[in-house]
Amino acid sequence: MRISVMIDGVRYEDDVEARLLLVHYLREQAGRTGTPIGCDTSNCGACTVLLNGRSVKSCSVLAVQADGGEVTTIQGLASNGELHPLQQAFHEEHALQCGYCTPGMIMAAVDLLQDNPRPSEEQVRDGLEGNLCRCTGYQNIVRAVLRAAGQQTEVSA
């Protein structure tokens, strides 16, 4: 099937198998390898991207379902060389170690803050429940999201 997808501001037109997962399309056909794959049961959220502005786990979407749509990956988040506030906050709060979950975690957080620009710590924790991290214990991720939301982090050292 032929699909047309806007990925990080660039239009891609490709023939794809109907069964091709969006994440495999992004990584292997479009060369957008910034979005990694962490599982095969849609539990880990490492592959989270924005599809038409909302976060999706791109392992759970077929490429053909993105036809005519707009995908934003971690590689399209910074604009004009300026990091997105969440990227900046993840850096400053040391919200990543190995960094494998980070693209998905940041993209999920983008969506979270769209819905709730001033979340509480508990709302951040609940909002990121679908994204697993094995390194950080989540504490600095929570702090980073609160920081990006312009809030003093209430999480103590």
Added chain:
Amino acid sequence: MTAIDETPAEVGKARTRKEDARLITGQTNWTDNITLPGLVHVSFIRSPYAHARITAVDLSAARSAPGVFAAYSGADFAAEQGSLPCAWPVTEDIVIPDHPPMAVDTVRYGGEIVACVVARDRYAAADAAELVDVSYEALEPVLDMEEALAPGAVKVHEAGNKSFTWELANGDMDAAFRDAPVVIERTYRQQRLIPSAMEPRAVVCAPLGDEYTMWTSTQIPHVLKVMLALVTGIPEHKLRVVAPDVGGGFGSKLQVTGEEVLALLLARKLGRPVKWTETRSEGNVAVHHGRDQIQKLRLAADADGRIRGLDVHLLADMGAYLMLVTPGVPLLGAFMFNAIYKMDAYRFNCTGVFTTKTPTDAYRGAGRPEATYAIEHLMDDLAAHLGVDPLELRERNWIKHEEFPYTTIAGLTYDSGNYEAATAAAKEMFGYEGLRKEQADRVSAGSPVRLGIGISTFTEMCGLAPSRVLGSLRYAAGGWEHAAIRMMPTGKVEVVTGSSAHGQGHETAWSQIVADQLGVPFEDVRVLHGDTAISHKGMDTYGSRSLVVGGTAVVNACEKVRQKARVIAAAMLEVSADDLEWADGRWSVRGDPDQGKSIGEIAFASFAAHALPDGVEPSLDSDATYDPDNFSFPHGTHLCAVDVDTETGQVHIRSYVAVDDVGVVVNPLIVEGQVHGGIAQGIAQALYEEAAYDSSGNLVTASLADYLIPSAADLPTFITSRTTTPSTLNPLGVKGVGEAGTIASTPAVVNAIVDALRPFGVSDVEMPCTPERVWRAIQSARAEGDAQ
């Protein structure tokens, strides 16, 4: 002399990480990102049986499927695949069974590789894998360690189900137990865990003539290169191993895997680059598991709680085969059951047992979390038995800060520590007395939600490891680390380290160390690692060793750079080298600091080499290989408060305080992050995770839908702090932090749960302490109470 004394500018600073720039923007180089011209994809066919004889493998349909280049069974590789290595034959008579990367006639765990398909892309490979028809004759699985050792048990291997028995003993155990006023006997179970690094494994192997480059998601590129040469017979100098960005390891990538060996052999056979990327569900059965011990413990004490003797009998599940360090993992615990406590006698006896399960091997802490759990749980049990406060009991037994260096009953010499200081700080932050009062109030009010307070005053042996000690424990390799400093003409510095980072932040921490050592800006330092063509020597990253061993190698290499620079500076300044002193990145004339040359100026002079003294080589580059004399011994006090709903069994962590003493801290941001993540993994063992098998030997937690890794919503905010008792064993004074949180937190949480339930007569809850297990523990204790 070290420069750190004079310019403490960088070490200790909470630098944000250099690594982040690529990781937060998706510019990362994970192995699965790598693509090469002509690359073909491998799919492995794995045994669905825990134990079976392979009677036939029919590859014909797969071979004729579209896009398929080749398909092989184990028999096709029998002559060349060798046996996967075990580098730690812990006893002379250890049984190390043959471990073919691809099974030839028998499979011994569900997930063992039996065949493979190579195709033009991963979808075609997966399709063709479905067409491979393997016939099996099912055999009885062997799932329980005690049954495995019983006479007449089904054999996992021809030689039987016992791999080894290893013993360490010191002191008069009979005397310790004879007439002891208190003897506590317990059996604890360390459940099997799945390490679950977020990046599934992947490997790409490319041939170029008779040379091979392998990119692989590994913690150990250097060790792997040696082992690939030994297993396949391909000469070591024809191999290059690269660990590109690696998405976590936690011990699971401290391995020489069948997939890596087969990728190399397939690249050779097909003459083209091959790639394999694991799916998570594949990884859950095929990546080595961790823990899985039965711990039988006897502790003798005086009436005042002073420990007389500790007798430890372990059964350790090896799984189906011995992998790289499988038998050594429980032995790392042998030196840690006695922990921070003094005692008269100690015995550790461990038997490694084969079962038809995924092999076990190192997982964060590796032997030490199991030991710490046991002793910290026992200390609480002893305190409850005696009716004394568990912190008070610990204080009666622990090594006082003025007693260091202290040689323990297990034979290790702890260089430094201050358990009093860490515990006092933790008690204060936790509000210990107030929580004890609230706990008592809830008991007297008969509240259905009880408060429990859990304690873990832990230590660990880190900085693996002195090569002589490893040799005495029959480990095949050394424990040194290598570093090289390359001084560039413009004064910039490249650091080549044999440590292989996969999330630890070496690029940042090493830059801080070198900035101080050479007096150059943090930004002017670049750290290279994880490629055997660049970093030719190394022992890689595991066992909280990178900073302690690798960081010291960096310091030593910098010292050599400075000494080379001194000779050149003396010539430039036309003074004697003896008249120069080092400060802030410059050699200058003693008493006349304006007369001096910076390391950058000296580097350029050595590059130009126009006016070097006779016999002085035109280079400041230096390297150092450091072998530690001893382990390092971080310690700390972790306190956990839980609310336990006795009607539902639900456990809620109300507060968690961690005071760690990891010696001098190079980067507090990184250290705090390591502590957080470590605590989370330890809590995960206490409350959530278990690799569970059904009665046929199928792993029932084979996906992330079934194996419960905690999310942000499942974990509390940790309150962390530090005390600093520098290690006396290395110039940086550092001790290591990678495993501390994981070692400390599991007993802190379980002790808290048991503490809440002791009034009901509960003395243990088996991990993971799920609501059902907690509820059942209460019910069965109540039933026992009623019966009495």
